[in-house]
Amino acid sequence: MIQAQTGISVSPPRLYFESTVGNSNTQKITVTNVSAKNSLDLAISLGDWEYNEKGENIMSAANTLKVSCAGWISVKKEDNYFTLGPGERRDIDVTITVPSKLSDTLEAHSAVLYVNQMNPVDDVDSKGAKIKVSIRSGIKIFHKLLPSAKTKKIEIQNLTFEKSKKQLELFFENEGNIWTDGKVFTDLVNMENGKKSVC
Helix, strand or coil, X not given: CECCCCCEEEECCEEEEEECCCCEEEEEEEEEECCCCCCEEEEEEEEEEEECCCCCEEEEECCCCCCECHHHEECCHHHCEEEECCCCEEEEEEEEECCCCCCCCCXXXXXXXXXXXXXXXXXXXXXXXEEEEXXXXXXXXXXXXXXXXXXXXXXXXXXXXXXXXXXXXXXXXXXXXXXXXXXXXXXXXXCCCXXXXXX
16 A cells, blocks of 8 residues: 555546537536645646446547537636646636537546646655655546537336346446436345335
8 A cells, every 4th residue: 555645636527627629618526635744746737538348447548539628618827837836726718619610429528637747746555665745636527518418318228137247237228318327226026925125
């Protein structure tokens, strides 16, 4: 385990934008240096992300995925690279400008904005070995085109029970034209006695 003496807090963890073609929209994020003694040199960069079939995050270079809106995102020049002293915080304006002509017909796009520490600090790991620690924090960005992108539809494709692992595996697909989220609840019923167990 690394006993890091440095850290970045970035909030909120997600930004949701809605705008029409050719227009801009701006929201704020707050970056805080939570270190008690280290100043942090920080830089902003962009990338793409998607979920794999298990719901895990897969990160990619900016503008490489078909759903990418990384090329639409900008921050002020003075916010591309900045320094925060111990305990300092900074508000950053994140702007999305949708092109007047789109290269796809998608109604929802996404990207990720990274806050990267550029000056690794000295630290030690759990075994006492000297290491360099550098932090990167990502904010997921979602964009919905107006006035469309309203159809939310999730279809369950398959549901299986892995007896050896004692776990349910649910496979579903988003058949709508906008992102959607939610929670899955299951009730298990003993067919012999009708007893229900809530998972």
